[in-house]
Amino acid sequence: MLLLFILVLTWMSPLPEGNFVGATAIAKPGCLTKCGEVTVPYPFGINYVVMPGRNITQNCALEDTFELTCNLTSKAPELFIGRGNLKVYNISDTEMRISVSIAFRCYDSYGNISENRTSWTDIPERFPLTFSQKNKFTLIGCDDYAWIRGPPGSDYASGCMGICNNPSRVPDNGTCSGSGCCQTSIPQGLQYFNITLGSFNNHGSVVSSNRCGFAFLGEEESFKFGGARDMSNATEFYIKTRSNVRRVLDWEIRDNPNILEPTVCKGNSLRKNVSISGYHCSCKEGYQGNPYLEPGCEDIDECMDNSTYPCYGNCNNTPGDYTCTCLVGYEGDGKTKNGCQRKASKFPVIALSLALVFGLLAIFSGISGIFLGVRKRKLIKLREKFFEQNGGEFMKQKLKATGANDAVTMFSTDQLRKATDNYSEERIVGRGGYGVVYKGFLPDNRVVAIKKSKIVDGSQSEQFINEIWILSQVIHRNVVKLLGCCLEEEVPILVYEFISNNTLFYHIHHKPGGMSWLSWENRLRVAAEAASALAYLHSQATMPIIHRDVKSANILLDENFTTKISDFGASRLVPLDHDQVTTLVQGTLGYLDPEYFHTSQLTDKSDVYSFGMVLAELITGRLPICAARTNEEKNLATYFVKSMKENRLFQIVEPRLLQEGTLEQLQTVAELVKRCLNLLGDERPTMKEVAMELEGLRKFTTHPWNQQHEQAPEESRSLILEVEQSDLYGVPLIPYSSNEWESYSGITEMAFQENKPR
Template sequence: MSFDGEIVCAMAFVLACLAAMPPASAASGEGGLLHIPSAASLAHCPSSCGDVNISYPFGIGAGCFRQGFELTCNHATQPPELFLGNSTTQITYMYDSGFVEAPMFFNVTSGSGTNNYNISWNTPAKGITISGAYNTFYAVGCDFDVKLFDNVGNPIGSCMSRCRGEVLPNQGSCNNIGCCFISLEQDISGFQATIVRADGMAERSDSVHPGIIASMANHYHAWNYPLPWTNASKLPGLLEFAIMDQPSCERAQTNKASYACATNSDCAIASYGGYTCYCNSGQFNPYLSEGCPDYNPEPKEQCLRSCGNMSIPFPFGLEDGCSGNERFQLNCTTGYRCNCSSGYEGNPYILDGCQDINECLAPNSCNGICQNTPGSYKCTPCPHGKEFDSTKRRCAISTKKRNLLLGTAIGSGCGLGSIVFALGVIVLANKWKKGIQKRIRRAYFKKNQGLLLEQLISDESATSKTKIFSLEELDKSTNNFDATRVLGRGGHGTVYKGILSDQRVVAIKKSKIVEQMEIDQFINEVAILSQIIHRNVVKLFGCCLEDEVPLLVYEFISNGTLHELLHMDTTVKCLLSWDDRLRIAMEAAGALAYLHSAASVPIFHRDVKSSNILLDDSYTTKISDFGASRSLSLDETHVVTIVQGTFGYLDPEYYHTGQLTEKSDVYSFGVILVELLTRKKPIFVNDLGAKQSLSYYFIEGLQEGSLVQMLDSQVLEEADQEEINEIASLTDACLRTKGGERPTMKEVEMRLQFLRTERLRKRQCLHEKDGGIEPLLCPEAKNPHKHMNIDNDAHITHQGMSGCYSLEQEFASSLFGMPR
């Protein structure tokens, strides 16, 4: 999948701009422009280098680029290669939206006895940034740990890869088996990475562990490019640029002579200083004088609409203000006069305007068969058996034969007419019925806030825009919402399995709601999901508003919900291992942390529960159901709302005050952690037969020292006491009554990540001491894919682990201030 093909996000068009480079680079400014040129003035400039197309403000040669945007084309290679100035940063693709692709690729060759490797990449000039929204750091190879920092040494994240003594996989996703990745949370201007071989791995044969390939890459390419990755051009990173001759739009606009944005374009402040330009409508170049044309859809009144015998339709026009824009303005001039030749008629001022006259249709002296010729006609006598009819001016048969033929024609005509009439009635009836259906669907579209939704998603890029499906398309995909296509039913509606025309399998949510407040919640869910692109958040393809109740179209998630796995059949012992429960909790926490802090605006889910945590075919976590979610502006810390949520998960502070904060989701997530530990429902029936809150039951048990008695038997079998105490301490922190005393979702995610890493390290220690351990298998499980993650985790070791000692353990304790 290309960058232009699959990005949902809702970003403004940003045209990338280079900062003023140091004197040693070719972008020092010599020959660079500091005014707005026209496309005609740049016609002599090179438009491409090899396979890469070039657009202004970038350019090659004096007068072809804006100051700070000079490029260099190396013709010594085949095909030629494009670079930023005289730097070593190569450009492999330029997008109209202002991003460029540049390989940030490292091939780390294994050496005998070598365990540590350091790699780094820094932007060649101020104003160039690595986009945090679209880039991910990947490392491909076997048995190593990676720690990633920004260019000033601040930690970004870590990951590890294990191959369990096997060779690098030939295909598959990046899931810690032969490959691992680290996501960025914000734009950076460079990075440093430390790669550490796991203990003893450096001494193994290079044929088994041939080396490590590391790359900062556009994750939209990486997700769809199969392992192993060996070609840097296949996985380039995504860079964005800013004009740095002024620090902001306001300062730049004070000097119109050097201001970079053309008429009808807008200016935006870049994250690292400087500014960028973009057009409000359409894909245009805001750095050219004609880059953002002003289209006038309404001409002034009383415009001249003809030139001679020729009509002039809008958007063309002859006078000022009478055309769509100046490019459609025409000029009408007079001189000599033209006439059609004899035997022709029509308009002599246009191409093929004079057409031949058919003299045989006009009165003439022909008493026989008339044959038209260009500019004239021919006349031949009537054939035998026919005579010339002077009134009708044609050859006709005799009266008897004419009457016979007339009767036959009348009979045939009546029969054919009856058929045509019947078909016409059917066609008109169908059109009338379709017209009524169309009007009804349009009325539902307006009632269901379709016009509002169109406005909410109008700012999204054309490639990632949320689609508004027609009801006809969804009827076809679900076989008219057949009962055999039902995936599940609930209090709010029914979910159907559908197959779209492009063969995508989707889940279609058909709500029961009819009240306006719930319709507004539906529109809210669409607007929020259209802004979110995250591997652990269910992807929204679009919606349909032409039915009485709205419909949502999601990606199809095959393995149901966490609630079903935990509570549907409690007699099955091992549907989820302890390793799977830790991983699911970590992935869900990461998705919620992304919603709270890494999304374009903070988003509070407001209905976090196990039934809204879906699992795909590889048991990867997907957060769903954003109908109750709320988004905040950047300067808000909370919102006051009508209390919504699910009993058993509802934050008591939110319930009493009505103030929704990010800590409300933390409390609900704490209840999910208790579910994973105890395998009890959030509201359950206790031994006395009374209904009881799971969160209060757990807190009371902790205070009374009866933690072990509350835990699921499988947790007691697979988890050690230190892990149980660690997760119980974290759960207790999440369930504190006062929101200010709870950790953030980011802190919860990191605490779970360290806990899971510590467990994997212990597994590796046992493996090294005992010569191998048996994985925890679940013979009772019915799903053939359920052991995938169990086997993976059982044989994976921790990053750079030496002597089985955890530096991360001390770091986590100091970071969160919680007892271990």
């Protein structure tokens, strides 16, 4: 045993040269510097060595929060954090890389779970280690969703969704682009997480080529997605990921009130704060060593390393630097090759210097002029290229052919850059799936919304121009007006009128204090105006337009609280001889038509379903989907319809509406919502019918003879009183709990299963 211990100490003895900030001293004197292939620099230290039949304890770390364990009982030495099971592969001056754990869930051909493993990692709070933002939460699968959550009681929760119709066609270019592979970021300072996996359809339609779903947190740069190969061979993918992917931890020195020294940074080093209570130490320029070990960083003798610190004269080392003077009879810069020149008389040198300076100035001016001219010409050609690529010539021909040159304003790049202060981050007023929206100010003092769209494929430019053309013809007081566009940038830029009073979603869900202006009468008005605009798009526009992303977040309100339908990034034109269009499924979960989701057949009834969800939000004040609610209430659509069938409508309506609207009015709107949410599109009303019904109900509500509160029937007043006095509402109207807000952005299996047509 003694012989084995001597061999171990010899093999793990301190190295003469280290790789920690150029240090020569790595660990405390007498302490081990390596465990296998992993170098352990101070302030970390190997406090525990586990050997067959014997353990060794040392005091080699700055404090117990930096202690590590070296296990020599396996085939190869392994290094662990503290005395835990988190294996360490590398330690640098700011980071540590550890092993990755993978959660997975596999299914057999009958849809049963054949294998299942969750994943969680808990770094004790006392350790100065947090998960780096170089890590990404990654989901692999074609029928899966996954959650990553922080410690109990924290506000952090995020998720990913993996959907692909044909796993064998998932690209294998090494990037996680969204098809079969989904990634999302994590917050700074995370010390604990757990991962849970689920499936939308138990891999029923993809099990032959994708049997398992995987989720893990790992370094983004070390993971390369293999596409179809990774989807089909679960065992190979698991082994490859465990072998190649690591998790990155950030480490820091934390201020310790029990240590009298204000900092552990030693001589000739600097303290760099990296968090509220944490910092790193680094050697000053011109010094090297371990800044955490006495005596600290030592001066570099630059004169001993001519390749790194060149000197072509007399070298003289100074603290933190060095000087290099030319040899006797020469002058100039000794640190530059050929920098020392033989001394000459002063007059020729001065004359030559002046001539050289003026000559260089002349050459520089000429080159600058040529360069600026070439650059300007390239910029003009690039803008012409983008203009043609984005369909600008087609737009010009269309304007000329119809004689409507003023229908669409063609803005230049310079105009819009000036209007947005060169697309300043401070001018951003919204981000969406189809672009970023900036607030802009035109020279004529008009305030506009400028939207930079995503890149449009060249084959779609004609369709894009057609959509601009049609939207420019839409003249409706409840549709955000398209003022013009710019096609001189790489991505098309659209210019709309600016709507200043936020979204309907904000006024329903975010505004504290009861939303005084959003009365029953105003809700009916907003709903009627929005329905009127959608009906116009469906049946009165030059070519029918299906919005495809109707939701409360896309219904804006101007300074007078007038309704404005916005965001036509997902909209589709419907040829006059067609009543449906086959498209890739797009939309927002909770508002998405289940029939469209399953058939990919887009019709105007898809907008009707989405509008029905907006109406349900208006009269209940609830989010469309919320995983934090009970299973029965998670999906508002199914819960609303079920409440109607069980005659429980007035238990889910906002309490204030029971006071402001009659029960007959609420019942009428609820019946309209129920018809809009019908799973079969053919049995839903048209938007025109919805608009007419809402407008009729609104006129009745505002009629001078309608004194609903002063002259309400006795039974109506008694029911209102009964609802107010009873505890029918387990969840307050506003605000929602933090868990409910977090879960709204998630994906739940119930959201798809309960909306599936039967």
